[in-house]
Amino acid sequence: MTLPPYLAPVSRIDLDRSWGLRLMDPLPPADGARVVRRAVSLLREVSASRGNGATLKMLADGAGLAQPTAHRLLKVLQAEGLLERDPASRTYRLGSLLYEFGLAAAPRVDARRLCAGTLERITEAVGDTTYLNCRSGDDALCLDRREGASEIPALPIEIGNRRPLGVGAGSLAVLASLPSSEVDAVIAANAGRYRRHGLTAERIRTYVEATRARGFAITSGRIVARYRGVAIAIGNGIGGTPASLSVVAVAERLDLRRIELVARLLAREEKALRAILAIEPENPRKGIAP
Template sequence: MAADIGNNQSVERALTILRLFTAAGRAELRVSDIAKLAELNLSTASRLLATLEASGVVDRDPVSGLYRLGLDMVSLGGAVLNAHPVHREARQIAQNLAAEVGLGVNVAVRRDASLFYLLNFEGRQAPRSFVLAGQRNPLHATGLGKSLLTGLDPAERRALLPSSWLTAYTPRTVTTHQQLDDEIDKTLARGYGTELEELALGRACVAAPIRDASGGVVAALSVSGPLSAIDLPHREDALARKVIETADSVSIGLGYVGPAHRLPMDTVTP
């Protein structure tokens, strides 16, 4: 029993160390930083890092001595994504949309009280120097998050997101449940949600929910980019139509057979 407890603690501590590389916001960390952040003594941190390095999940720079996540983590992440039904259904469709509209296309699921990016593709007008897959963002401050929250009723949303969690990231961020309820009601009525400089200044997005065979909201898809490229005043209706159609295509691939979402009326061709 004592051995089992010790093994469990070692596994938990190793996982804590791996999570530090995303939670700390730094790609490389010193062993002393890792020990401090994980609340471990230096010898324990060094021993665990040596084991993780031997397993290929962390690498150590031979010159600086800094640790980073190892390339074997890419193999693990790739296996997870390839086995995820939403990722399988959305990948090619999202890539095609990014090429067509020239903007970023993102697909995310809800993980507890945040959104989790499964994939993203950059269009020519919205380049990025980093990968979004695996990163998290707040639900209340993003178009993707609002779309994901359409699957919950107001009471469930309040239980998931206490008022203290509705942080203001910019002056435009929704910071009360009444505002959030209004935004989600609008998203449900139109079939799509928007975000205009709510998480970061100078950026916007249009998003729609993705449903599975049960009819439940299991993911969301968005088109995003800088204000100058996404140009919501002139492009919102056209982008909304594309986003809804693309999200519906993924939903159908997941077995959804419910009614199609209503498209913006002035974009429907008679």
């Protein structure tokens, strides 16, 4: 991805700002609950899988577990209802108990509601599929999506899907918006995972630099070469959580002119959204809107 020189930065990203201290991982690795952590990382792997779900091999590899170990844990998770399995394809997907827990785990700030209008306006304007992404640990999470009128990727990201921070436009924009120390930590943590997306830690670092210089993120789908994404980080995130808006379309639709157009639109919407987010009070303990 070369930088077209005339793509001037649309907005200044204020780097290295404190995110309000959201770290919770520094748990001594010696503490007694390896199994639980492994189980959770299997769940994360499953929710990173797209399409028809993930096979044992994929999950074991992804979580860095021996196959028999993964198998045993998956069986328990399935028995408990956290996972479901399609007997035909032998793939796992998230189970109904997780949906049920999700109902009870209302977020302190309802990002989807707050950004609904923004997503709709963008989709309306560009006609392509628009995403709301946020950070979740070392992953980017697809929080919401609006499908545009134009053709969409063959295997689109679904709401709730995860991928490593830095992989994909929306994800890259989120990563680049983190303080540098965080960026380094995340890239280091994800180093092993980039390979399966045809990337390397080194390349991600370059992308982050470019994204920061440019003010927004572009990707030319390395995985599926036909698609391209444009994304911009959302001010100080949503309720303290780093986030981004992104637009994905077939590559032909996103030539340089149009990239610039979309980027300007995203920048405008991001600014408006930031104003809304600044005003909106915390919505402390409310159920998910019906």
